Amino acid sequence: MGRAGISHALSVWFDTTLGEAVAFSNAPGQPELIYSQALFPLAEPVSLAPGDTVSVALEARLIGGDYAWRWNTRVLRHGEAGAANPDLEQSTDPAAALSGGAPRWDIGRAPALTETGEVDRLILTLMDDATPLGDIARQAQRRYPTRFSTWRDALTYVGEVSDQYSREPADRG
Template identity: 50%
Template sequence: MYDIAAFGRMIADQGRMGAYSRALQRSIAHGSTVLDIGAGTGILSLLACQYGARKVYAVEPSSAIAIAEEAARANGFADRMECIQALSTDIRLPQKADVIISDLRGVLPLFQQHLPSIVDARSRLLQPGGNLIPKRDVLWAAVVETPRSYDQLMKPWERERFDLNMAAASQIVKNVWKEGRVTPDQLLTKPYRWATIDYLTVESPDVSGEMTFQVERPGTGHGFVLWFDAVLEEGIGFSNAPGQPELIYSSGFFPWSSPVTLDPADAVSVDLRADLVGSDYVWSWETRVHGKDPGQLKAHFRQSTFFGAPLSPTQLRKRGGRYQPALREDGE
């Protein structure tokens, strides 16, 4: 859940806000009904009113909706902008929307209940032939040389400072991905399009695909980086790709279990999948690095965020089929 300062940083992101503003201007006709999912403090709902929408429903589960409501009154839109504190999946509207606008992404579009929320809103709350903003997100990946990002994950658990064995933690951090920015000169391969999320047609929240990269220059591979190009309307969008202007969205760095020395003749295959389990995603990535000689396998890693969090004996007991909860002395 975002705090007010985080909503402010999203508004201050000129690349993001400029694109959303242009997409709204193109999509809204006089008299349109607009649904804003995850409205936050209401900036997109306010712009929809400013651009001529007849009715705007601003839907936000957090208390940030109180800011949106005050802003609607302050800008003279209280008669056209209705603020609803709820999840979009829990609401009913008296009329279907001509336009649904949202930005429910995290660092990447595959974030918590983003896709289920869009699928639900599209099927229940959008007029036939209505418009969705964004239209689609295209996810790209490339093998990367980023010793700084890798060391930030791995170095704290090495012996070199206190000569203590912290291998238990290092096995966990090898199975997590982290937010991180890289530059184009850190890429060791050309980008590969992993997946396209078409919000007009997507049904499943799960995404998977295999990628094959050809190493283009010698270097040390530390993993791969994942980013997305957002298409809000045709010809209107933004990207957090390496080398693009910095946005509030970073990219995702997926480390390998150990660095690999790569040569231009090497081929790298990555089977990447993201599965929504409960309220969040489990990411899994299996990597094979093939050398120039036939049959030469330089590295093979299997990693998953499923193994990226510690489980204490107490937690494991609670998950067991024979676990019986008991009241504490205070009655809880």
């Protein structure tokens, strides 16, 4: 660090040089591009002094069409024989942020289905190459009456799931 201060967040941007006259950046003060800068808050304010080194491991995972970010921050103090503050391990995953626990993709987590997941599982289980969509819709409405107030509502949803996951009759084998 060039001067003493207190950091509350990390500001991240992208710079690249592709060739002698080809470069672009979304750094502060540069024209706006497709991608914006990102601000990652720190779990607690960190005092920094000249010569301190801030090390960040940044990870992005595409989950369900959106990115979940994890960032681990370590501050190495200048002149203290490599002494470091405790690492700050953080995530944009709401479950981890609220509970202080592991992110949703943690391999030790045992997830439970949402109601939508339960409905989809019922529909997919009944899509057995023998049960008509109308019967599947009746069972879905019977099992989830607050979600499907009419058989037609259930049939519409069952049809959407079927469109997404069913094979054409000629493809069945």
